[in-house]
Amino acid sequence: MPTKTINIRYDCARCPGYCCSYPRIEVKTADIARLAKHFGLSDQEAQRKFTRQYRSDEGSETILKHRKDEIYGSICRFFDTTERRCTVYKARPAVCRQYPNGARCGYYEFLQFERKHQDDPEFIPSA
Ligand code: SF4
Ligand code: SF4
Numbered sequence: 001m002p003t004k005t006i007n008i009r010y011d012c013a014r015c016p017g018y019c020c021s022y023p024r025i026e027v028k029t030a031d032i033a034r035l036a037k038h039f040g041l042s043d044q045e046a047q048r049k050f051t052r053q054y055r056s057d058e059g060s061e062t063i064l065k066h067r068k069d070e071i072y073g074s075i076c077r078f079f080d081t082t083e084r085r086c087t088v089y090k091a092r093p094a095v096c097r098q099y100p101n102g103a104r105c106g107y108y109e110f111l112q113f114e115r116k117h118q119d120d121p122e123f124i125p126s127a
Contacts, residue, residue, distance in 0.1 A: 010108035016124055018107040019099050020079045021072035024054055025064040031093035038091035
């Protein structure tokens, strides 16, 4: 059966990585195991080093730790804030692989709209 191709309407190479600045990037057991293998660590070591628990009324979830970022305030600890890219792309969590779940990215469209209106191809609006 032929595979369905979608016409991707965003370009992450032209974006400063807004989605990586989400405060809650949830990771599951398989994601931690993949990151552990990538860095030659045990799963427990990877969990301790790369993640923290987020607790709310709905329960608890394991999320990636953040680092400081001059554009968004904070961003995923695996994000290279100079090159503006993921440093663990091949080992990135499932949620990062799935995003933005389709052919369009809302932030990228907002970015393009603002850059056009500001007449500045490098303009970065605050989200
Ligand atoms: S916010 Fe959208 S365009 Fe920007 S890096 Fe994430 S998926 Fe790519
Ligand atoms: S693991 Fe990579 S793709 Fe996922 S949020 Fe962190 S920097 Fe972004």
